[in-house]
Amino acid sequence: MKTAKTPQEVHAVLAAAFNTKNLDVIMNVYDANGIIFPEPRKEVSGQSQFVEAVKSICAVPGVMEIKTVYCLQSGDVAVGRSEWSITDKGKTQVAAKGIELMKQQPDGSWKIIIDHAFGAEANLVA
Template sequence: MNLPKRAEDAHAALAAAFNTGDVATVLNMYDFNGIIVPAPDQPVSGREKFEEAIRSILAIEGTMEINTVYCLQTGNIAVGRSEWNIKNGEEVKISSKGVEVMQQQADGTWKILIDHAFGALEDMKPQG
């Protein structure tokens, strides 16, 4: 299991685990007390819901790419903004812009506490 030792490496570690089908590492990248948004407007929390969400993402056939737009860290908390996609050959299966909040663990590794995979899309802005 290869968990990131730097917050800015979380996106690359997540993509690598996804692309090798390493379910255990993908699951370990997350704090199940947090929130994951695997589909627009569908936030979930808790181990069972996290696992269900992650398995549904892993079921998408293709290669995941995650580009880090930025990663800002203060102490043991970091926020990242990503642009990601899953492609099967040239076909884009899914593409989005996400926001992730990460927390450093006691062992120095980083876990994702909040993963809003669609949080930076223009149409996800609050109305008002």
């Protein structure tokens, strides 16, 4: 399984993982003890709920693409801003602007600990 060696690689590794539709490959990009927002204003944490949230995202047909808007690193933590979409047969199924908090792991790889997939949307209030 490919892991991100730098925080700047996390978005590309995440998109490639989602495109496999393989839960183990996707979960390798995340710290499952973290937080994910599979929908606007829907915070999910805890291993079983996290896995269910990832499964629901995988159920969306199509190919995920993630553009890194920026990635700022300080030591073993980084914050990224993304623009992402899932497109199927030329039709956008879902698209949003996200914010991701990443942490370097003991093995040197980087994982997402908070994935606020809709966190940079202009109309979203926390």
